[in-house]
Amino acid sequence: MLLSAKTAVVTGSNSGIGLGVARALADAGANVVLNSFTNSEDDHALAKSISNEFGVNVRYIQGDMSKADDCRALIEQAGACDILVNNAGVQFVAPVDEFPPEKWDAIIAINLSSAFHTTAVALPMMRAAGWGRVVNIASAHGLTASPYKSAYVAAKHGIVGLTKTVALETAQEPITCNAICPGYVLTPLVEAQIPDQMKTHGMDRETVIKQVMLERQPSREFATTQQIGGTALFLCSGAADQVTGTTISVDGGWTAL
Numbered sequence: 001m002l003l004s005a006k007t008a009v010v011t012g013s014n015s016g017i018g019l020g021v022a023r024a025l026a027d028a029g030a031n032v033v034l035n036s037f038t039n040s041e042d043d044h045a046l047a048k049s050i051s052n053e054f055g056v057n058v059r060y061i062q063g064d065m066s067k068a069d070d071c072r073a074l075i076e077q078a079g080a081c082d083i084l085v086n087n088a089g090v091q092f093v094a095p096v097d098e099f100p101p102e103k104w105d106a107i108i109a110i111n112l113s114s115a116f117h118t119t120a121v122a123l124p125m126m127r128a129a130g131w132g133r134v135v136n137i138a139s140a141h142g143l144t145a146s147p148y149k150s151a152y153v154a155a156k157h158g159i160v161g162l163t164k165t166v167a168l169e170t171a172q173e174p175i176t177c178n179a180i181c182p183g184y185v186l187t188p189l190v191e192a193q194i195p196d197q198m199k200t201h202g203m204d205r206e207t208v209i210k211q212v213m214l215e216r217q218p219s220r221e222f223a224t225t226q227q228i229g230g231t232a233l234f235l236c237s238g239a240a241d242q243v244t245g246t247t248i249s250v251d252g253g254w255t256a257l
């Protein structure tokens, strides 16, 4: 199998896109480390069920990606990290002059700084193993902006910059670093925005989805977590050996506008 004997660490992977990517990597034979800030029975049961489904080793390691020490400890506890998927992310929406400073700090820490800390610890492991892949889950908001999402847009533009820098620092090694830029994917993070958007725009659920949320996504379809998982898998394949320092949009045409 494509990824047998590889270990993949996916941050923020007990739901949504991270879970979709973790499942795709497990399906290709990788052993997987799941992560989130919680430490519940459900988290460990999820690891067991993916392990049973795909016949690979799956562990759940608790770690709060807003904390530098937890980010670094996650990779150390994983013991190996051939594939690092920096996915953990949160969102908050408010005009910049009303944006709570603690929300700004949390978004920058979880969506951007965590990737710096995990990558810093993972790269020496990849070098020792003679192969590595860093896949950063950025966003269409890593390439374009929207009002009221200052911290998120800043963090996602930042992770695209980090991606390019890490790619240049590893360009002559068998290691690549790329960012996937999804448009809207229907996950808990997006689901949580729907009630606010309905209130703001005075619209019902279907109308707010098609006319507001997917207004910039020309396909008018959400991307799926399976599609993001498949894109990550491509980046881990031999076909992508020379793909580094770039962004791959999975956004139904959003950034073509």
Ligand code: NAD
Pocket: 011, 012, 013, 014, 015, 016, 017, 018, 035, 036, 037, 063, 064, 065, 066, 087, 088, 089, 090, 110, 111, 137, 138, 139, 140, 181, 182, 183, 184, 185, 186, 187, 188, 189, 190
């Ligand atoms: P989600 O809420 O389903 O998943 C977020 C994950 O991050 C969860 O597993 C959550 O537990 C974890 N997480 C949150 N705070 C954490 C912390 N402090 N420490 C560790 N883990 C933490 O949302 P999602 O939509 O799957 O988002 C995943 C990534 O994809 C994010 O980086 C997000 O910005 C990005 N993204 C999502 C969309 C979308 O439309 N859903 C679009 C573009 C980019």
